Amino acid sequence: xxxxxxxxxxxxxxxxxxxxxxxxxxxxxxxxxxxxxxxxxxxxxxxxxxxxxxxxxxxxxxxxxxxxxxxxxxxxxxxxxxxxxxxxxxxxxxxxxxxxxxxxxxxxxxxxxxxxxxxxxxxxxxxxxxxxxxxxxxxxxxxxxxxxxxxxxxxxxxxxxxxxxxxxxxxxxxxxxxxxxxxxxxxxxxxxxxxxxxxxxxxxxxxxxxxxxxxxxxxxxxxxxxxxxxxxxxxxxxxxxxxxxxxxxxxxxxxxxxxxxxxxxxxxxxxxx
Ligand SMILES: [Zn+2]
Numbered sequence: 001x002x003x004x005x006x007x008x009x010x011x012x013x014x015x016x017x018x019x020x021x022x023x024x025x026x027x028x029x030x031x032x033x034x035x036x037x038x039x040x041x042x043x044x045x046x047x048x049x050x051x052x053x054x055x056x057x058x059x060x061x062x063x064x065x066x067x068x069x070x071x072x073x074x075x076x077x078x079x080x081x082x083x084x085x086x087x088x089x090x091x092x093x094x095x096x097x098x099x100x101x102x103x104x105x106x107x108x109x110x111x112x113x114x115x116x117x118x119x120x121x122x123x124x125x126x127x128x129x130x131x132x133x134x135x136x137x138x139x140x141x142x143x144x145x146x147x148x149x150x151x152x153x154x155x156x157x158x159x160x161x162x163x164x165x166x167x168x169x170x171x172x173x174x175x176x177x178x179x180x181x182x183x184x185x186x187x188x189x190x191x192x193x194x195x196x197x198x199x200x201x202x203x204x205x206x207x208x209x210x211x212x213x214x215x216x217x218x219x220x221x222x223x224x225x226x227x228x229x230x231x232x233x234x235x236x237x238x239x240x241x242x243x244x245x246x247x248x249x250x251x252x253x254x255x256x257x258x259x260x261x262x263x264x265x266x267x268x269x270x271x272x273x
Pocket of ligand 1: 187199
């Protein structure tokens with residue numbers, strides 16, 4: 001692992017990748033898309049935390065954060081493709097003050113409904129309305145911004161907060177690459193990449209380059225409910241023996257997420273390639 005940030009001509013490389021059409025995933029499951037894209041771009045081997053790469057082409061010397069998302073999902077076992085409209089994760093950020101993630105889980109989480117020995121806390125919290133939830137604590141959650149600080153509010157009580165000015169640096173310049181995903185019957189030798197005989201292939205065909213982050217518009221987007229604060233975590237509940245066959249502990253953390261369509265709203269420039 002080098003500590004130097006990679007330097008690439010992004011638009012040139014991305015056009016080459018796009019022109020390849022469908023390419024096989026280099027890792028299985030959810031993280032396969034990001035791993036495959038970063039490997040193809042040649043930016044995998046770095047542990048720089050402030051961004052993913054610096055452009056040396058059209059966006060000369062700009063530091064970018066890269067996100068990827070499956071868009072159209074083609075599974076030959078299903079009658080038609082599925083369109084993925086999930087929120088895109090912008091920044092992962094645990095609370096800076098108030099209750100920690102594990103304290104939030106202990107206080108507002110709920111026992112797993114499928115009988116797994118887990119306590120879960122999964123909720124997408126908005127500033128403009130309460131979430132619909134059968135869990136009482138979650139149905140009373142909102143986020144509320146006061147200047148640079150965003151509070152998680154439960155039953156009108158501020159229970160945790162994030163200092164927004166600490167997260168904004170990561171959003172300065174953002175790239176979102178969307179791919180069509182297709183499960184293919186595959187007999188390549190990489191068996192560890194097959195699931196039920198299928199290998200996932202990606203066509204990285206849509207890229208949006210967002211530059212000129214606008215803090216005031218970002219704040220307004222939070223206030224209008226276009227940016228959500230997402231709670232996504234679970235932990236062991238009860239006695240386990242390590243043979244559960246599901247993950248008993250996972251902290252996707254808490255973070256900021258938005259619909260693809262709403263992201264351009266807090267940048268001054270967006271370009272599709
Ligand atoms: Zn294969």
